[in-house]
Amino acid sequence: MDIGLLAQHVMNGLMVGMMYALVAVGFTLFFGVLDVIQFAHGDVLTVGAFTALVTFLGVRAAGVGSGPILLSAMVVVSIFAVAALGMLIARYLVLPLRTAPALNTLLITLMLGTVLRESVRLFYPQGANPKPFPALLPTNSINIGNFNLRLDNTIMLAAGVMVIIGVELLLNRTKLGLAIRAVAQDEETARTMGINFLAIVLVAFAIGSGLAAFAGIMNGFYYNEVNFGMGLYLGVIGFAAAIIGGLGSIYGAILGGFLFAALQTVGTVALPFGSAYKDVFAFAVIIIFMAWRPTGLIQEKISERV
Amino acid sequence: MTRALKAAMAILAVAWLAAVVPAEAKDKVKVGFIGPLTGGVSANGLGGRNSADLAVRLRNADPKAKYEYELVVLDDECKPNVAVQAATKMAAERDIVAAATHYCSSTAIATVDVYHRFGLPVVVWGAVLPDITYRNKYPEVHRVNGTMINQNDTNAELLTKLGYKTFAVIHDTTDYGKGHNEYFSAALAKRGGKIVGTFGVGSDQQDFTAELTQIKALNPEVIYFGGLTPIGVRIRAQMDKLGIKAVFDGTSGIVSDAYIQGLGALAEGTLAFREGAPTDKLPGGKFFMEKYAAQKYDNPPEAYGAFAYAAMDLILDSIEKVGPDRRRVIEDMAKVENRDSIIGKITFDDHGQNTVSLITKYVVQDGKWVVWEDSEYASGKRKLPRQK
Amino acid sequence: MTPLLEARSLTRRFGGVVALGQLDLEVAPNEIIGLIGPNGSGKTTFFNVVTGIYRAEAGTVSFEGNDITRASPRAIYHAGISRTFQRSRLALPLSVFDNIMIGNYKRLNQGLWFNLMNRRGFKREFEASYRAARALIEVFEPWLAERMFEPVAGMTMINRRRIEICRALISQPKLLLLDEPSAGMTHDETTTLMDEILQVRAHARNLTIIIVEHEMGVIERITDRCVVLNFGLKIAEGPYRQIAADRQVQEAYLGVA
């Protein structure tokens, strides 16, 4: 396969992988602080994308034409709105179920996902149809053989990298991050150390959901199209990526995200019997992987006092 | 009993009749509609339901109508098992005389046996899989829209005539997409076009850059797409992202306002094919559009609204003619020939398939689906990508 | 005569920390051994290695002359060693009877056919086990015997301990490992529990016990012999009076300067 084509595949893989990673980081954050899977995460992403879209339409209707302002408005509004949504979910759906078995949390968030998805479909005007997403980023591009490098993709990729680095710094360099990791390590001890458990959980959910919103916007700009079902698939894949990486580990999640993207690309490109089987391939690999590495790539610390 | 009493009763009876008859009490007749009201393609389902509903309303508003009709609507979620349940419910309810059913081929093919068993006359309004009418010879099952065979012949013919030689095929892995792939490949082979690559994709897939990058390397002149609007929009958008210059050649599945709304300017130059004459070309079509708009439904009729309307109208016609009786309606439907409708003349062959010879070619021009013949592309004013 | 349990230079580390270093230990049949030492001195680790939950890195454990160093927890239970846990590990939603029966695994018929199809046979076994469990728990607390089918969740600490000990005893093991039975109980409660344990022992022929305990009173009262661990090393061994007088032990453990 010629080099330009390869480069193209790598670029696509990076873009998609970045989105998967952003979603997966959310899953792993939630699991870190509460040992739960927030399965509505994918649909939270959808809400993020649609919030951004609505903001765009609103601000433009208000007569603002300049791209940068529109762009920043979309990002800011969407991220904050969705972060708030995340906190609400944590406070009123996840925390109340702490004593119940883990499956209950899994199911209640799955159902919440349905609620969010169906609400977008039913209450957004003609929400059942795909919606065009504005292209606000510079779209100039250079062609190197078969490789077509677009400025907007590059910008998004860079932005994604910066966001991830930001989260990494936040978790490892700040007091807040320390508190989050403390809660993740051992709740009781963290409490006794005078950490406000509730606050930390809410913050973690805010951050995770904010990331989802960002991924949603990125998704919108990348495909110039959003639809009510976009989150469902991304949610499952994000979850898979987080698991592959090893729940509770940020790096694992990022790794898992890019791995899954790679898996799909390979499934499409390299499989002899055509791209139709790429999902079969991807999920088969995952099952086999789980048999080989039952707790993911980056082993989750299991400290069982006997 | 005494004569006086008899007289009194007679008078009463007359009086009663006099009182009742003028206040013409039409008896109620139930007719059914089934389509996907939830899930990915619900836009088309809702459009179809509204159109069928429109047909019923207009008929009820018509003073000449013999009966007052009530529309019973069920959801098949575009899932066969759900469809079988809905079909059973409708067919088993004896006072539903006939129904317009199914947009998704998978649901239509799953339910034909049910209709046959319960003897419910149905008119399929959207599903295009040939087997629905041709696998069995059920007198109950009819279809106003054509099959995907007709579509793909016309499609291959036009594109080869325009001088295109190399094609890449993307189809979703539902029976709709797979069927289209099959028939288009066959039709194209007859006309000497070459398929450089075929890609099956999931009907809920979001990212197509991997497939499209492959296609870019194969560098076809045309990308043929067998699938429905949602992923059609995504694929067209992502073609642009990867800077692929090729004709986007779709099927009836993307002939919808949603497709253009979803893409904006990018939709320009997309080709698609659909059975029946274009709605607005027909005397009835204009009328349909106006009436539909007048009802202020919250969804557009979409590609097959007109067919749903025609199917329901056909049903109402024959009920008016032979009365609310399933068996008689079936007999009457068998005789349908050159029946005028908003989708053109309807003639059922011995399989109950509308033998619409006419397939309309569409191209998107300035954000509208324009009939090919009167488009600026046909006149040569505009050119499709890579057109010689 | 051969010792019942014999550990030879048993070693286990966690990261850098030595939890067990070259530990040698012999337990004769019918002995009651007290295993004492400050927190983190390796007492519980010893139990976990013996019962096969942790792997030993070096050294051997043998039981009745057979090497069980690499054996699985199951095998070790079947060999006749059973235990209690430092923080109670009962199945809280289950009834008292169920919890005791969990300990009775090897003596119950586990066949699919027997359990599903042969209800008559099962009923016989069930009633027999009920009587056994009841007899056992009556030694501890008649009150519990009346509540065999109530969930454990509602029970007090001492009763949970009793149930846990019954779970360990119902299979009539040769060696019983008691991991801090007094944890979370008052002094008086502990005393009662110890009386009860001694009673049970009187009933059961040749039951050997190793007990990890902080309450020196308990140790003094019931053990024939003590082994003192510190940082995973054995620093003293002998009857309580003797090791209590041992200087090293006092420094390491009793905290006497």
Next chain:
Amino acid sequence: MLPGVVAQALATLYLITLLAVERQLLIIGLLGLAVIAVLGAYWLGWLDPVNRSFADREDVLGVLALVAACAVAAFFHDNHFLLLLIVTVVLYTVATLGLNIQFGYAGVLNFAGASFFGIGAYTSAVLNAHSAVPPLLVLLIGGLIAALVGSLLLLPVLRTRGHYAALVTIAFALLLKAFLEVNDVLGGPQGLQVKGMTIRGWAFNDNIELGNVELSFYMNYLVLSLALLAVAFILVRRLERSWIGLNLDALRLDETAASCFGLNIVRWKITAFTLGNFLIGIAGALFGMVGGFVAPNNYTFADSLILVSILLLGGVGSPWGSVVAAAIVIVVPEKLQTIQEYRFLLYAVMVIAVLLFRPEGLLPRPARNYFPGWRP
């Protein structure tokens, strides 16, 4: 025992009315009434005697339940659709019982319930079409194949815990659907038709003439499904009320402790997972024949979630709960046709509410009672 009988009688009457009524307002009213009635009874403490009588005389009440089901069926003897609905409820209950063995007792997550259901259905589709295997045997084979395919997942399922195990089954559910769609051997996306059942020339797909009354052909399937349910119910009950049930509980609640008392974790997990899939497969095989059609779209991850939510709604580990929950989850959306496209939304909200306010389910599992009514 009386309270139990009364409760059952009321439930039966209510079910008949609910099914008979068509007017949407009335239906909504009835549903509201039910909620209020149950809450009221709960408030007045009337439910405890019911529970007690079920605990003591379950055998009798079980038989009565079957009678009640037959009564409902008899009432709607010629209504094809309602009978189909009832058959659906019954077979979904059987499948949920299978899930219950896996998750409820052994704690083995299975988010691919619908997939194993589907494997059963496809089995009967293929066998009825291409072989002369007697139908009842086909059902068993359906179960076996489901169990067999399930055993492919054993290694990852045994090695993983909690959410990791969840991913394995989710991945399998997605994989299977995708595979059935792209691979044409089993009919591809179009699926396959399933021939109806025939036992000794008795064709299940023909209506039954009894003198001058005509019974819907679904009556055949209903009788068979009820028989299946009875067997499955008894099986699950005996399982729970035996040392095996105890073992499964033990390993669910604390694997380490269990292994310290000689419990063979692997053996029992395999037993539970396989047995569960076997039940699900049988139910699926029969349902395939009832529906007369199988297609990949029938067995998606979403459908597996419906099975799981039935289990949770009813109360994990409580077979009676599964029966009630299956009835609610399947009948209610079907009756509420006016809300059309809003059904899913409402359904999801309902489940969320139950999980929030009654996390242990509608009929929580009582403590194990080896022999109902047994006194020392």
